[in-house]
Amino acid sequence: MDLSSINPILLVASIMVSATPILLAAIGEMVVEKSGVLNLGVEGMMITGAVVGFAVAVNSTSPALGFVAAAAAAALLSLAFGLLTQFLLSNQVATGLGLTLVGLGLSSLIGKPYEGIKSPTLPKLDIPVLSDIPVLGRMLFSHDLMVYFSLALVVAVWAFLKHTRAGLILRAVGESHDSAHALGYKVVIIRLMAILFGGACAGLGGAYLSLVRVPQWTEGMTAGAGWIALAIVVFASWRPGRVAIGAYLFGGVTVLQLNLQAAGAAVPVALLSASPYLVTILVLVIISARGAHAAPASLGRPFHASS
Amino acid sequence: MHRRTLLSTAALALTLGFGSAAAAQDVTAGFIYVGPVGDGGWTYEHNKARLAVEEQFGDKVKTIYQESVPEGADAERAITQMALSGADIIFTTSFGYMDPTIAVAEKFPNVKFEHATGYKRAENVGTYSARFYEGRAIQGHIAGSMTKTNKIGYIASYPIPEVIRGINSAYIHAKKVNPDVEFSIIWAYTWFDPAKEADAARALIENGADVILQHTDSTAPHAAAAEAGDVITFGQASDMADYAPYPRVSSIIDNWAPYYIDRVQAVMDGTWTSDDTWDGIGPGMVGIGEITDAVPEEVKAEALDLKAAISSGDYHPFTGPLNKADGSVWLAEGEVADDGTLLGMDFYVEGIDAEIPQ
Numbered sequence: 001m002d003l004s005s006i007n008p009i010l011l012v013a014s015i016m017v018s019a020t021p022i023l024l025a026a027i028g029e030m031v032v033e034k035s036g037v038l039n040l041g042v043e044g045m046m047i048t049g050a051v052v053g054f055a056v057a058v059n060s061t062s063p064a065l066g067f068v069a070a071a072a073a074a075a076l077l078s079l080a081f082g083l084l085t086q087f088l089l090s091n092q093v094a095t096g097l098g099l100t101l102v103g104l105g106l107s108s109l110i111g112k113p114y115e116g117i118k119s120p121t122l123p124k125l126d127i128p129v130l131s132d133i134p135v136l137g138r139m140l141f142s143h144d145l146m147v148y149f150s151l152a153l154v155v156a157v158w159a160f161l162k163h164t165r166a167g168l169i170l171r172a173v174g175e176s177h178d179s180a181h182a183l184g185y186k187v188v189i190i191r192l193m194a195i196l197f198g199g200a201c202a203g204l205g206g207a208y209l210s211l212v213r214v215p216q217w218t219e220g221m222t223a224g225a226g227w228i229a230l231a232i233v234v235f236a237s238w239r240p241g242r243v244a245i246g247a248y249l250f251g252g253v254t255v256l257q258l259n260l261q262a263a264g265a266a267v268p269v270a271l272l273s274a275s276p277y278l279v280t281i282l283v284l285v286i287i288s289a290r291g292a293h294a295a296p297a298s299l300g301r302p303f304h305a306s307s
Numbered sequence: 308m309h310r311r312t313l314l315s316t317a318a319l320a321l322t323l324g325f326g327s328a329a330a331a332q333d334v335t336a337g338f339i340y341v342g343p344v345g346d347g348g349w350t351y352e353h354n355k356a357r358l359a360v361e362e363q364f365g366d367k368v369k370t371i372y373q374e375s376v377p378e379g380a381d382a383e384r385a386i387t388q389m390a391l392s393g394a395d396i397i398f399t400t401s402f403g404y405m406d407p408t409i410a411v412a413e414k415f416p417n418v419k420f421e422h423a424t425g426y427k428r429a430e431n432v433g434t435y436s437a438r439f440y441e442g443r444a445i446q447g448h449i450a451g452s453m454t455k456t457n458k459i460g461y462i463a464s465y466p467i468p469e470v471i472r473g474i475n476s477a478y479i480h481a482k483k484v485n486p487d488v489e490f491s492i493i494w495a496y497t498w499f500d501p502a503k504e505a506d507a508a509r510a511l512i513e514n515g516a517d518v519i520l521q522h523t524d525s526t527a528p529h530a531a532a533a534e535a536g537d538v539i540t541f542g543q544a545s546d547m548a549d550y551a552p553y554p555r556v557s558s559i560i561d562n563w564a565p566y567y568i569d570r571v572q573a574v575m576d577g578t579w580t581s582d583d584t585w586d587g588i589g590p591g592m593v594g595i596g597e598i599t600d601a602v603p604e605e606v607k608a609e610a611l612d613l614k615a616a617i618s619s620g621d622y623h624p625f626t627g628p629l630n631k632a633d634g635s636v637w638l639a640e641g642e643v644a645d646d647g648t649l650l651g652m653d654f655y656v657e658g659i660d661a662e663i664p665q
């Protein structure tokens with residue numbers, strides 16, 4: 001066993017890259033759930049974002065355009081979910097699962113011509129001064145733009161929910177849609193906007209997979225990342241900061257266990273792989289024991305103005 | 308029509324991809340896949356063979372398949388559903404379908420089952436596999452000759468005999484040409500997860516490996532290697548020629564088509580019996596993809612000689628003297644491994660400094 005072959009600088013850099021897709025998807029889903037809607041279609045929206053982002057980036061040779069298209073495509077898909085659940089009052093769980101199936105099927109259809117093609121990837125930023133700091137520069141300040149964008153988004157979502165009037169209204173809708181409605185807020189429109197935001201974020205996360213982390217298109221390539229994002233929202237008890245911690249924990253453990261194996265450390269692989277899930281259960285137990293489960297009170301409940 | 312019936316019919320049509328829609332076929336052949344047909348590797352090749360069956364028999368055969376079926380309990384449901392929908396022969400194409408296949412086969416004595424890479428058989432369950440380790444020997448030879456850091460990374464899937472055989476075969480032949488070679492092995496615990504496979508490849512490269520061998524099904528490790536530069540890879544299960552000539556320098560190609568055609572024909576003729584098939588390079592079940600110009604001329608020539616020797620049966624990749632990792636003698640000078648030991652292989656050969664996860 002020779003742990004010295006693990007380079008901590010490269011390790012942290014890899015963790016940041018591997019955490020970014022689930023962080024993007026999770027922060028979007030958190031906003032959706034804060035508004036009282038449970039969208040289980042994250043996986044489907046992510047993979048749609050992955051394929052559309054890849055296709056557009058290849059055709060336009062611009063990864064930035066790929067990300068924009070990915071966000072738009074996934075938001076469009078989430079709009080279908082929004083219309084079904086908010087206007088036609090369909091069951092959110094079933095519709096969300098349906099969205100995942102549609103996304104997986106649609107993406108493999110769109111993706112057929114793009115198998116095995118190489119894509120333009122995002123350049124790594126070279127931030128003056130910061131990137132030149134020894135150790136830290138390579139570790140934290142030499143990533144592509146999306147890594148920083150995802151972190152900035154977490155801060156922005158936190159500030160929005162905590163410090164703005166609009167954020168307060170969104171939370172009010174999620175806690176009690178009847179009260180919010182009585183106060184004159186447009187519950188359905190607000191939820192629809194949250195759903196669109198969640199879709200766009202999932203799309204960005206998917207595109208990050210196909211354009212930066214892997215980078216290529218393969219059918220079914222999200223392989224469950226959307227479900228992990230959903231788990232992280234619960235793990236984070238609907239708080240933006242904890243979403244970031246959760247995503248980095250997941251990314252960290254994944255990359256760390258691979259690195260430990262590569263270095264020949266005799267660690268029980270299965271246990272390490274399961275550890276993020278064990279931590280999630282532990283956090284849930286602690287939250288329940290304290291009696292304050294943080295889920296928005298109206299989460300998953302359908303709303304109609306007549307009720 | 309009741310709404311529920313309509314829905315379930317629609318759901319069935321969604322889950323099962325139907326092949327040719329012509330009526331009155333003689334035989335319906337079903338395929339259960341572990342990954343998506345577009346994985347570019349293992350499942351892609353099985354599906355290619357399915358299409359070859361359709362091509363061969365035309366209207367006389369109907370093929371159905373279901374992709375991305377998880378190994379384990381859910382597989383039993385999927386196989387049962389396929390048997391109920393009228394399949395005459397069902398190919399279950401991953402190791403983890405072994406027990407579910409046997410369980411379903413008991414309930415459908417008139418349906419024939421063919422399970423890939425397993426070892427449990429029954430009256431109506433046959434098994435088949437390819438001697439991938441023959442291809443691994445050639446990969447090991449090229450890898451050992453070409454590595455500059457003397458560190459070879461290996462992305463393994465699950466600790467089952469087939470995967471362990473591949474690691475041993477590659478190691479023995481890399482060691483033969485390069486006594487200083489070391490293997491770093493990562494167990495990914497998945498057959499298909501591009502993001503994880505890419506991460507694994509990156510972890511290996513960051514730990515100094517400049518050759519990546521993989522026993523997982525996607526092309527993601529190639530993409531990661533191409534990005535890192537100065538790292539070579541090998542196609543797994545399929546040619547993965549999109550990444551040739553560099554980083555992908557050669558590949559193992561599974562060719563299931565002749566076997567599938569043969570078995571479907573046997574069902575048509577009523578001559579099908581349960582048996583065990585294990586073919587290698589010689590009969591053509593294992594193919595070696597083009598060795599690209601990135602490989603030095605003499606290494607390429609040696610690799611082709613090795614291929615010819617294995618193909619003709621003159622050379623067996625597991626020929627003594629070989630010791631097990633614990634130092635005990637496995638094969639004496641000139642002794643050749645028997646198939647029983649190979650099929651149940653649960654040990655590394657001497658020199659691999661690692662533990663097989665339990």
